[in-house]
Amino acid sequence: MQTEKLVQDRILPVAVIVLAIVAIWYIGAHFMNAPFQRDLDRRANVTSTAADFFKKTMSQPKPILPAPHQVVSNVFENTFLRSVTSNRSLVYHSWVTLSSTAVGFGFGTLLGILIAVGIVHVTTLERSLMPWIIASQTVPILAVAPMVIVVLGAINITGLIPKAFISTYLSFFPVAVGMVKGLRSPELIQLDLMRTYHASTAQTFWKLRVPASIPFLFTSMKVAVAASLVGAIVGELPTGAVAGIGSKLLAGSYYSQTIDIWAALIAGSVLAALLVALVGLLGRIVDRSMGGRSA
Template identity: 70%
Template sequence: MSERGFIQDRLVPVGSILMVILVIWYIAAYAMNAPFQRDFDRRTDVTRTGTEFLLATMSQPKPTMPAPHQVAENLWKNTLTVKPWSKRSLVYHSWITLSATLLGFAMGTALGVAIAIGIVHIPALDRSLLPWIITSQTIPILAVAPMIIVLLSAIGVTGLLPKALISTYLSFFPVAVGMVKGLRSPDILHLDLMRTYSATKLQLLWKLRIPASVPFFFTSMKVAIAASLIGAIVGELPTGAVAGIGSKLLAGSYYSQTIDIFAALIAGSIVAIMLVSFVDILGRFVNARMGAKQS
């Protein structure tokens, strides 16, 4: 893609949406902060011009809705002006959550692939296991997370593993469903040709089904790794964690620090974008090595 095409096809649409979001955000910040500011000015007998009132709604220490520049200032302060290993740093808290995310994602991916292979090769699993897998995802994660934490704490398992298991619970499903579709994607003529050469089920799997499933695998992994991050953050909430993005959200809610809450959410979004982008780049590399055409 040429530089001009990249700007027209990627930067302009993304930049336009970002500008719209910022405008709506500022309008919402003014609308939600204005009632408190009017009440505060009335109680303190302060008279402001329209511009001064607008600026006051955008600079409250504990606003109902923080303005974008307040969140950006908080992100700058807690990422670039403190040491990365400091407990005040969002980099430190992001790393704590990221470690649980990656462990849960690895376990979820392995579990999803194993389930998919079993479903494709064992018809009984297709009829019995797949409906239960789908049903499991209808249970709210906020209901499951405290149960997992409490049960594992009862047997002395704490720390990283409980959060990783919650991530596993959310991430295995898209991998399993995507791989089932991918493993079943080879053309029937190709399957018949392999059987003509007396290929075993293992040879069919390794030489035909798995290569055909690679595009499906990486597509499902992009969904799974984002779900895994959500699981890690949710897993930090019922534990009263002292580190991680979830702990920042809890602390912000306890002390009405809405700016900290939004900064933690943005930090989590940045981590998610980085993870999904890494999986996308890895998928493009693997597909290119396998001779697939790149869009």
């Protein structure tokens, strides 16, 4: 009964929509690739039947919009059939991006938590720093990315660190704001109880504020990990296309390898979904081990 409902209410609608998207994609691919194919046919003096023509638009080497099966086979080939250390392997590029994402995310989370603790406990910081942190969100930070990379490259800091720096910049904000909210989430009555226990500030912090902030922390970490992946990908754009999903995108756009671009996009999306799911899982485990009730 339960599973039947799950299939009917959850899986079926999503499946139908996904199928619709794939169908639209095929039709779109046919029509967008058709002019070029017609051109090719005219030059080669071939007249093909409609079915033949359709097949040809689905199998161009550099199509304007690659058909889904071309992208899927490219992803499959570059993920499972190549050796992991190969320059063409998507696993290799994903790994490069993932490592700078992870480093940046780690530092960003740490920085965000530190800032939040400072803001909650020092009034001067709250009143002078908080408006700037909020203002920093309205700034298109990613625009700074290429400059940070090139400038750090000019003083011989290359590779992982500059990309991780951008990821840090993008991921500290959600964590800082979420943690400030979380550390402030205990109600007055609970804080009063701590005072009647004669608890010190540190004790209140560890025994009341930190446990109360954990759900907020993981919610904002999910946003932060997605942001730091975007940061790492954009950070790879100006490094001269060495390695990583971003460089794969750039190389694809230079050489019009559309299938490669789409494959890199799929790889990035899978990576994002995995990272968010991982953080969510971690959050659930921590929540359960702290005795939280499932909401």
